[in-house]
Structure formats: C-alpha cells, structure tokens
Amino acid sequence: MIALSRRATFKRIAAATAAAIGLSLAALPAQAQTKIKFVLQWKFEGSQAWFFVAQDKGYFKAEGLDVSIDQGEGSAASIPKVASGAYDAGFGDLNAIIDMAAKRPADAPVGVYMLYNTPPxxxxxxxxxxxxxxxxxxxxxxxxxxxxxxxxxxxxxxxxxxxxxxxxxxxxxxxxxxxxxxxxxxxxxxxxxxxxxxxxxxxxxxxxxxxxxxxxxxxxGMDLYSNAVFFSRKFVQDNPKAVAGFVRALNRAIKDVLADPEMAMDAVMKREPLLKRDVEKDRLLSALRNDMSHPEVARIGLGDVDDKRLERSIEILVDANQLARTPTPAEVFNRSFLPARDQRPSKLF
Incomplete structure (x- = not known):
C-alpha cells in the first residue's frame, strides 16, 4: 500500500510538473516575424510575378518575414513613399533614388536588388x-x-x-x-x-x-538603370537580417518564375482575376527579355550593378538636373545583401 501510494504521488507530481511547463510555454509569445510593408511601382501586373510567388510559396515567411504588398502609382512615386516611412521597402526607379540622395541624402532609400537593368x-x-x-x-x-x-x-x-x-x-x-x-x-x-x-x-x-x-x-547615351528593389535607410540599419532574407526570398522566386511562367501567372491572376492572362504572361516575358537582360547580367548576375556604369548614370543626372551634390554608387545601391554570384540568374533567355 505504501509503494502504491508513493507511485500515485509521483504520478501526480509528474502530471503537475508537465502541466506547469505547458502553461509556461503557452505563456511565451510566438516568435514574431518582421513586418515589411512593400509598395510596387504600379498596379498588379505580370511583370511583378516574383513578388507574389515569394509570398504564396512561403519564401518570405521562411525568412521570418511578414510581407504585405500594395499597388503603386508610378516608378518614381514609390521612392518618397518609402522615404517618408509610409512603407519599409518598394520597387521603383533607381534614378529617383539618385535624385533624392543628391538632395536629401539622409532620407533617400537604398537599392538592394536590381531588376530592370536595361533602360526602358x-x-x-x-x-x-x-x-x-x-x-x-x-x-x-x-x-x-x-x-x-x-x-x-x-x-x-x-x-x-x-x-x-x-x-x-x-x-x-x-x-x-x-x-x-x-x-x-x-x-x-x-x-x-x-x-x-x-x-x-x-x-x-x-x-x-x-x-x-x-x-x-x-x-x-543614357544607358541608365531603372527599377530596383529598395529599402529605407532606417530599416536597413535596424533590420539587416530581414533585408537579406527578403532578397534571398525574391531571388529564389525569380528562379521559380524563370522555370515555370505558368505557375507565376497563377500568382498574378490570384491578385487580379480581371487581368487578361495571356497579355500578362506576354508582359512578364517581355520584361525578362527587354528590361532585365542587359549583357552585364552574364558577368555580374541579375540583382547586381556595375559600379562604373552606375557612376556614369549618376554623373548624367547630376549634370543635367544641376544637382547640388554627387552621390556615390554606394549611397544609392548596397550589394552586401545579395546572394552569392552563383546563386543568382546569369541568363534569363
């Protein structure tokens, strides 16, 4: 009877301990994901497919990110939206970033992944x-x-x-x-x-x-870069791991889009069912062929920029617009978040 009583006591203690541990774990908050508010350059369309694929396939989530994607109002319009703090990141014209970096360097966002490397x-x-x-x-x-x-x-x-x-x-x-x-x-x-x-x-x-x-x-002679993914300077400073994670997820999604454009179109049509699928697929393929296939991609890989080319672009804009100062390439583009060269596409067609 004494042995039985002791066994019962041990069971009660073990059960109570397990319950206490369970309550303690339940009281702990779930690991928070870093929120990123992202604004596109325009309304939903086929040539944005990689952003949607990264979201739908859980690539952002796997990097610990909670990304929301909003439509935009123009390639130059997304820059001030990020600079003002309304958004953390966006897709838009690197030349507008150069202009802001010359006028308000502390506020200007910074590019982290170049997509439209051919001047459109x-x-x-x-x-x-x-x-x-x-x-x-x-x-x-x-x-x-x-x-x-x-x-x-x-x-x-x-x-x-x-x-x-x-x-x-x-x-x-x-x-x-x-x-x-x-x-x-x-x-x-x-x-x-x-x-x-x-x-x-x-x-x-x-x-x-x-x-x-x-x-x-x-x-x-205006061999300028165009639309890039960019982040606010504050976000880059406060959340460098999140920026690197976003870029990894995007790069992964781009490779998926290259491998399966029809899958990419499923993600696009999910956002805007009224779009014409065949037209948007053509738009996507045209962007890959005409906007993203500068010869330099074979050498430096998609996502990166050529510093000398970017420097010439900056000089053209500063001279033509009589800007007060000349930003350095490093002020407008930060390649440190890019995946390794062999992990980024070097041929799109």
Whole structure:
C-alpha cells in the first residue's frame, strides 16, 4: 500500500510538473516575424510575378518575414513613399533614388536588388509622326503621368540631345489616358516605359509595332538603370537580417518564375482575376527579355550593378538636373545583401 501510494504521488507530481511547463510555454509569445510593408511601382501586373510567388510559396515567411504588398502609382512615386516611412521597402526607379540622395541624402532609400537593368525610358509618337528625334519636340506637346520615370528624366535627355525645353510644352494626364490621347492627337508625344506602353496599347487594340514609334533614351547615351528593389535607410540599419532574407526570398522566386511562367501567372491572376492572362504572361516575358537582360547580367548576375556604369548614370543626372551634390554608387545601391554570384540568374533567355 505504501509503494502504491508513493507511485500515485509521483504520478501526480509528474502530471503537475508537465502541466506547469505547458502553461509556461503557452505563456511565451510566438516568435514574431518582421513586418515589411512593400509598395510596387504600379498596379498588379505580370511583370511583378516574383513578388507574389515569394509570398504564396512561403519564401518570405521562411525568412521570418511578414510581407504585405500594395499597388503603386508610378516608378518614381514609390521612392518618397518609402522615404517618408509610409512603407519599409518598394520597387521603383533607381534614378529617383539618385535624385533624392543628391538632395536629401539622409532620407533617400537604398537599392538592394536590381531588376530592370536595361533602360526602358522612351518617348512615344505615332508611326506617321514627323517627330524623329528629341530635337523635333520643340514647339510640340508631350504628355505623361506626373510620376512617370521617363518624364522625370526628360531634362537629362534634353540636355544631351540639345533640346530647348522652353519650347516644349509638357502636360500631365492619368496613366490610362496616355495612349488614347496620343492616338487622338491631343498630344504630339508621350513619356513612358517601352514595355508598359506596348501592353497598354495592346489592351486598347493598338499594335505598337505597327502604329507607334519609340524614341529611346538609351539611344542617346543614357544607358541608365531603372527599377530596383529598395529599402529605407532606417530599416536597413535596424533590420539587416530581414533585408537579406527578403532578397534571398525574391531571388529564389525569380528562379521559380524563370522555370515555370505558368505557375507565376497563377500568382498574378490570384491578385487580379480581371487581368487578361495571356497579355500578362506576354508582359512578364517581355520584361525578362527587354528590361532585365542587359549583357552585364552574364558577368555580374541579375540583382547586381556595375559600379562604373552606375557612376556614369549618376554623373548624367547630376549634370543635367544641376544637382547640388554627387552621390556615390554606394549611397544609392548596397550589394552586401545579395546572394552569392552563383546563386543568382546569369541568363534569363
């Protein structure tokens, strides 16, 4: 009876101890994930697929991140949103970051992964337009959304191409009216990105190859970088592991998209079912082919930049816009968060 009593006592003690441990563990908070508010350059579209894939496949979560993704209002518009603290990170024009770094270096975000390494900036005219070069824009009206990257860079193009900007009228319009106003003759030319305009026109039944002509900034010596993933300086300083994790997850998702574009389109259509899947798939493939396949990718890998090329880009912008100071490449792009060279794509097509 005594032995039985002791065994019962031990069982009660063991049960009580286990219960206490369970209560203690339950009282501990779950390991918190780092929240990242991320803003895109534009409305949901096919060429953003990697961000959605990283979210849907749990790549962000696996890095200890809770990432929310919002639509944007233009490639230049996402920069001040991050600089103001409204967002932690975004996707947008590196040239707008350079401009802010020259004017407000303490506030300017910093690029961490370059995606659009080929300059997409362009002026668009109708196929039969007498405008053949930027100089022909004198006396004409150009339209563009206020936050359009090509519009922001026009002073630089004008200086290189010797355009008298006092003779050029610039008007703003809603992005969805750009191609419509051009085709109706309400403006003589518009600003835009080649890929964006091509597919916006397609949605209107306009064949860009037959009906439009592109005057590309890159043909006038402006071999500039374009859209990159960037973070606020404060977030980079306070959460370097989270930044590295975000970049790893994104790089992983990009490789998945390259391997399976149809899977990528599933993620896009999940966000906006009213999109035309075939059009958005073409937009994605076009971005890979035309915006992200600069020859340097074979040498340095997707995600990185060439410091000398970036330095030349900075000099072009500083000179053309008469900026007060010249940021260094390291001020606008931080490669320390990139995965190793052999882990990043070196060929997209």
């Amino acid at each position: 900036f362009t002026l668009i005219v109708k196929k039969d337009s007498p405008i053949k070069t930027p100089k022909d824009l004198e006396g004409k009206t150009i339209g563009g959304p206020a936050n359009d990257g090509a519009l922001k860079l026009f002073p630089a193009l004008a200086k290189i191409a010797k355009v008298d900007t006092s003779k050029v009228n610039i008007t703003n319009m809603a992005p969805n009216l750009r191609e419509q106003m051009l085709m109706r003759g309400q403006v003589d030319a518009t600003f835009g990105y080649v890929n964006t305009v091509t597919f916006s026109a397609k949605a209107m039944g306009i064949d860009a190859a037959k009906d439009l002509r592109f005057i590309r900034y890159g043909d006038y």
